[in-house]
Amino acid sequence: MAGSVNKVILIGNLGADPEIRRTQDGRPIANLRIATSETWRDKATGERREKTEWHRVVIFNEGLCRVAEQYLKKGAKVYIEGSLQTRKWQDQQGQDRYSTEVVLQGFNSVLTMLDGRGEGGGGGGGGYDQGGGDDFGASGPGPSRERRPAPAASSRRDDLDDDIPF
Amino acid sequence: MAGSVNKVILIGNLGADPEIRRTQDGRPIANLRIATSETWRDKATGERREKTEWHRVVIFNEGLCRVAEQYLKKGAKVYIEGSLQTRKWQDQQGQDRYSTEVVLQGFNSVLTMLDGRGEGGGGGGGGYDQGGGDDFGASGPGPSRERRPAPAASSRRDDLDDDIPF
Amino acid sequence: MAGSVNKVILIGNLGADPEIRRTQDGRPIANLRIATSETWRDKATGERREKTEWHRVVIFNEGLCRVAEQYLKKGAKVYIEGSLQTRKWQDQQGQDRYSTEVVLQGFNSVLTMLDGRGEGGGGGGGGYDQGGGDDFGASGPGPSRERRPAPAASSRRDDLDDDIPF
Amino acid sequence: MAGSVNKVILIGNLGADPEIRRTQDGRPIANLRIATSETWRDKATGERREKTEWHRVVIFNEGLCRVAEQYLKKGAKVYIEGSLQTRKWQDQQGQDRYSTEVVLQGFNSVLTMLDGRGEGGGGGGGGYDQGGGDDFGASGPGPSRERRPAPAASSRRDDLDDDIPF
DNA sequence: TTTT
């Protein structure tokens, strides 16, 4: 269908360390559990309430799997951009079941760590296992020709500047 | 949890007319089925492939329910902004089941029709039942104090209106 | 800065045909003018008002430039995903000026046509020059290893399905 | 124009404390300067490069102004959701100038603090002046009829609350 | 002017 968009944006915390598995041909797949929550004040009682929503996030993108494996830990806060997919499976009684996941796959995916890196180190709290602190595009931390800004921002459109922008 | 975001953005087509139900206290709830799809060319065979994803959308917002009821029909193309929610229910065997939906509720929701209105009239294609063609914020088509431009809108922008944009 | 996001999402109409230029080394750059507008009812007078906002969109991505050149025309409705950039330049008096643009560059960009294709043909209305109707990711219409869904959706995670999803 | 979307999503850090002004009729307006940046590795030299982008954010929403005033400080990391607006003004020579801003106004705006609150206390670093740590919808921290979960929330989700998420 |  022309003109279709399927996008999910989450900011939340990992409920557990990432689970990394591999396909038969060796490609990694990372599974995350991410909690988002909203708080509001009950209009009747006036008390503060909170509702937490849990999301299944599946990462097929190899670079982002590597990021998840190396840097993410239970408790880490992340920014996620992916798409919604519902997958069909059979339970042990052979009945159809459906599971909806936020899938990070291909160019249209983002995984960014929002925690300061210093959190780690001592103790059991959330955070990262190590350094980290970068944000990674779809292709992971590697070099990416496309990821760079326009070649030399100032000069990048000099050839076009006969045009007065505003 | 502080600093949480849970947002879904869809552009797709309705697979069926909206279903409108009412709560016991009379508030409307609209259910939509929306299809998004992506197409790509198979690298091996070179042929064009397509994968369609179906989304359950539930509208609790009264104004947007009204919009859905009045203007949306099977086939209509819409822009949707809502949040992800997974709901638990019991099947007839008493087993726990889960259903994930895109929920439009509260201020943080958008439903916008993307079809030109002229589509209607002749033929069986998709589109709207009537006029339509506006985009509606969370509070629906009614007047909305918040929807207006900036408080000092006039002083900020009136002078722009005689400006030729490009 | 770790954990940074800079994203703009627009749905609007082209105010003019795209302008395509080329850098000295031959890469295309497309410039679009896109209008978005919001309508509201004036709370004082009760009359319906509308405010149009004009956006400068610059496409550095080659594939998306090709799409813009081939398929977009004045009046076409598009979905745009890019990032905000402010660029400095000197006016004829040598004074610093700034221009803010929505930039489509790299993997994190989307340009999707939202018009049905049939619009074209007769007359001067908006629409596309030709067929079109597809949506294009950052890499344009060409084959893209990443763009495909998971290999054979149904089987794609069979090796993982010892896990009961919910 | 029907079917229009104008949305900006930023995650970045405040370059300075918020500036709060008031309109003649006493409504607050907050101005923020927010930096986003992206990093990449130069393919030629192999060295790590960074490019920072500065954004002007203007908050007309009263509740969010209050949040900005009370909780945000230079260095704080925030999630912002607003819309793009270009405003015309005259410089001292009477020449037309344009300034593009990210505007938070009305229901379609979000300002969420992403820093852990503990940052504060000792030292000069960024962070908040006080507690904070909540995320605020368009209407700010006050009670909001719309912000609550679905009308029939209890029947939809109360049974979830004794559920162990994973 | 921020942040890493």
Added chain:
DNA sequence: TTTT
């Protein structure tokens, strides 16, 4: 079940 939609759409192209």
